[in-house]
Amino acid sequence: MTDTPCTIAPRDHAQLLAQMLPALRQFRGKTMVVKYGGNAMTDPALQQAFAEDIVLLQLAGIQPVVVHGGGPQIESALQRVGKQGQFIQGMRVTDAETMQIVQWVLAGEVQADIVGRIQQAGGRAVGLTGRDGGLIRAQKLRLVDQNDATLTHDVGQVGDITAIDTSIILTLQSAGLVPVVSPVGFGAHNESYNINADVVAAGLAVALQAEKLLMLSNIPGVLDKQGQLLTELTPQRIDALVADGTISGGMLPKIAGALDAAKAGVNAVHIIDGRAPHTMLLEVLSGQAHGTMIRAQ
Numbered sequence: 001m002t003d004t005p006c007t008i009a010p011r012d013h014a015q016l017l018a019q020m021l022p023a024l025r026q027f028r029g030k031t032m033v034v035k036y037g038g039n040a041m042t043d044p045a046l047q048q049a050f051a052e053d054i055v056l057l058q059l060a061g062i063q064p065v066v067v068h069g070g071g072p073q074i075e076s077a078l079q080r081v082g083k084q085g086q087f088i089q090g091m092r093v094t095d096a097e098t099m100q101i102v103q104w105v106l107a108g109e110v111q112a113d114i115v116g117r118i119q120q121a122g123g124r125a126v127g128l129t130g131r132d133g134g135l136i137r138a139q140k141l142r143l144v145d146q147n148d149a150t151l152t153h154d155v156g157q158v159g160d161i162t163a164i165d166t167s168i169i170l171t172l173q174s175a176g177l178v179p180v181v182s183p184v185g186f187g188a189h190n191e192s193y194n195i196n197a198d199v200v201a202a203g204l205a206v207a208l209q210a211e212k213l214l215m216l217s218n219i220p221g222v223l224d225k226q227g228q229l230l231t232e233l234t235p236q237r238i239d240a241l242v243a244d245g246t247i248s249g250g251m252l253p254k255i256a257g258a259l260d261a262a263k264a265g266v267n268a269v270h271i272i273d274g275r276a277p278h279t280m281l282l283e284v285l286s287g288q289a290h291g292t293m294i295r296a297q
């Protein structure tokens with residue numbers, strides 16, 4: 001192995017490394033769930049940096065569990081067969097054909113790519129969907145209208161998580177493997193459900209009693225109406241931002257999941273920018289806050 005030429009002054013470098021100590025103490029041996037959004041994985045160099053960060057964090061003693069999305073990738077596959085995606089409150093309307101395409105894209109394409117990249121970076125990863133090992137049970141989502149609670153929307157085969165059996169994840173972790181989970185669940189009659197990846201990440205973080213939940217997306221964090229980053233959010237502020245439409249679309253399930261996880265005791269819940277290389281590493285190890293932190297109160 002050859003040393004990489006260093007572009008940081010030695011003093012700054014030493015300071016940077018020393019700053020990692022509290023984080024390493026806090027997170028060593030703990031589970032960290034990382035939601036890797038489809039919008040954050042459009043560039044191959046970024047994807048490689050993500051995989052390297054996962055391997056480095058694991059080597060540092062943290063137990064990462066990756067939950068990936070793939071919204072834009074599903075969208076392209078739908079377009080190839082002449083279908084147009086439709087979303088209600090951030091949930092994809094999923095008919096039987098869309099469900100098949102969702103499974104192909106998530107498990108066959110996106111998950112396989114992430115697993116391959118982690119292994120290329122020197123780690124060992126195993127891809128699974130929520131169907132494997134009985135991980136995620138679901139039922140059809142009853143999506144209540146945001147403005148009129150007496151109204152519901154039929155979004156087809158979209159799942160609402162009813163139970164999570166973490167045993168398969170614990171088995172993989174104890175073997176030193178990084179689980180890479182596609183957000184698909186199974187129902188009482190073995191039917192598949194398409195579940196928003198933010199919802200799965202939050203559910204897994206709670207079920208695994210994770211120390212940290214990181215959600216990587218294509219925005220610096222949650223933004224206000226002027227486009228300014230909101231560095232911290234409380235439940236009251238979130239309610240107000242949803243009510244006045246500042247938080248909409250794909251941010252709705254993300255913020256709801258983040259808040260559920262924070263309220264259930266996940267210590268550090270952050271929505272961060274996945275478009276800059278190594279944001280995850282900085283967020284975890286530098287001791288400096290990035291993006292938006294979601295507070296339980």
Ligand SMILES: Nc1ncnc2c1ncn2[C@@H]1O[C@H](COP(=O)(O)OP(=O)(O)O)[C@@H](O)[C@H]1O
Pocket residue numbers: 036037038039040069070071198216217218219221222223224246247248249250251252254
């Ligand atoms: N207040 C907000 N702040 C930031 N993003 C928002 C906000 N409201 C809605 N969004 C939208 O949410 C999107 C992120 O959700 P989503 O598209 O599901 O991303 P991902 O694939 O990373 O999960 C942003 O790209 C943005 O268009």
Ligand SMILES: CC(=O)N[C@@H](CCC(=O)OP(=O)(O)O)C(=O)O
Pocket residue numbers: 036037038039068069070071072074090091092102158159183194195196197198250
């Ligand atoms: C029900 C629902 O909306 N499922 C999502 C699952 C993938 C996902 O959540 O991907 P991102 O994280 O990239 O948005 C979908 O079909 O797009």
